[in-house]
Amino acid sequence: MTVQKTSSTNFHFPVRPLESDRVLLVPFDFPTHGPPFVQVGKSHPEIFDYLPWGPFDAPDEFEAVYNTRIGSVPSSQLYASYSKGWRGNGHGNAEPHLDEHGNTFAGIIGYLNTDKEHGISEIGFGQVVTFPAFQKSHFTTHAVGLLELYAMDLPSRGGLGLRRLQWQAHADNARSVKAAERMGFQFEGILRWARVLPENKSGHVPTLKSSSGSSNLESSSGSEQAEAADEVVSELFAKKRPGRHSALLAICWDDWVDENLGGGGVRKKVVELMERQ
Structure with missing residues (x-):
């Protein structure tokens, strides 16, 4: 160097x-x-x-x-x-x-x-x-x-x-x-x-899973549980922009x-x- x-x-x-x-x-x-x-x-x-x-x-x-x-x-x-x-x-x-x-x-x-x-x-x-x-x-x-x-x-x-x-x-x-x-x-x-990304970026879209963890909850199901989950997501992610999970490495x-x-x-x-x- x-x-x-x-x-x-x-x-x-x-x-x-x-x-x-x-x-x-x-x-x-x-x-x-x-x-x-x-x-x-x-x-x-x-x-x-x-x-x-x-x-x-x-x-x-x-x-x-x-x-x-x-x-x-x-x-x-x-x-x-x-x-x-x-x-x-x-x-x-x-x-x-x-x-x-x-x-x-x-x-x-x-x-x-x-x-x-x-x-x-x-x-x-x-x-x-x-x-x-x-x-x-x-x-x-x-x-x-x-x-x-x-x-x-x-x-x-x-x-x-x-x-x-x-x-x-x-x-x-x-x-x-x-x-x-x-x-x-x-x-x-x-x-x-770890980060909120712009709408044009590839990332993870906020969703919630059922208590069993087997599937995503969707408001289209009409269930009270799904509607409550959507309310949580809507409040935390008003614009529902994708998020990023980050791999962390160090020396x-x-x-x-x-x-x-x-x-x-x-x-x-x-x-x-x-x-x-």
């Missing part, structure tokens, strides 16, 4: 570009990265399937979300991820965005739910977004690994020295859970009804430390994955 000049943001911790031999992460700058991100989303709306927002018709729609939920929140920091040298496996209708050094914009990734006092952060924003042209390659391994190294390494090694780094994914997003486990995160459980400081020091050796595993891809 290359240490570079710190940037000025609202994040709880110092923010700077993070770099491996194949991937560069830079603090997200909306005028630079917002429009090309939206453009890729138009060509590949599936990248928003498990995100709590998007797709967007125009950059200003994304800007409103970014300013409200990310840019102004001290517990969050978004990065633009660039591929160094490799241009990917085709970009569809989206023209690839290059920086001044010829690196190709390949996705977004970041921290959220960061608690400085307790030494906790999370890799996410609903999903680590790697553009389709760079999926099934080394790219996500390097991008996630860079954030892991910066978060979990001791300050003496250039990191933040956090005690816990989390990963949450839509419980139905097996690909995201698998990616996290591959990068050393341990599955800790399912957080039921803790004792998982990260090398095995010869009594730890779980996750750091060594992450570095080895990055070196061989």
Whole structure:
């Protein structure tokens, strides 16, 4: 991981570009990265399937979300991820965005739910977004690994020295859970009804079951029991927007430390994955 000049943001911790031999992460700058991100989303709306927002018709729609939920929140920091040298496996209708050094914009990734006092952060924003042209390659391994190294390494090694780094994914997003486990995160459980989703997102629709748990209660049955159940659902979920169950995974400081020091050796595993891809 290359240490570079710190940037000025609202994040709880110092923010700077993070770099491996194949991937560069830079603090997200909306005028630079917002429009090309939206453009890729138009060509590949599936990248928003498990995100709590998007797709967007125009950059200003994304800007409103970014300013409200990310840019102004001290517990969050978004990065633009660039591929160094490799241009990917085709970009569809989206023209690839290059920086001044010829690196190709390949996705977004970041921290959220960061608690400085307790030494906790999370890799996410609903999903680590790697553009389709760079999926099934080394790219996500390097991008996630860079954030892991910066978060979990001791300050003496250039990191933040956090005690816990989390990963949450839509419980139905097996690909995201698998990616996290591959990068050393341990599955800790399912957080039921963890989020309310927009109406256009795939999730769980609020229903209640009978006392036997055998079937859903429907108002069409005309039973008093079903009507009472519908009243509960209507009051709790006025617009009946879908909900999300979240898979929770984490790496803790004792998982990260090398095995010869009594730890779980996750750091060594992450570095080895990055070196061989």
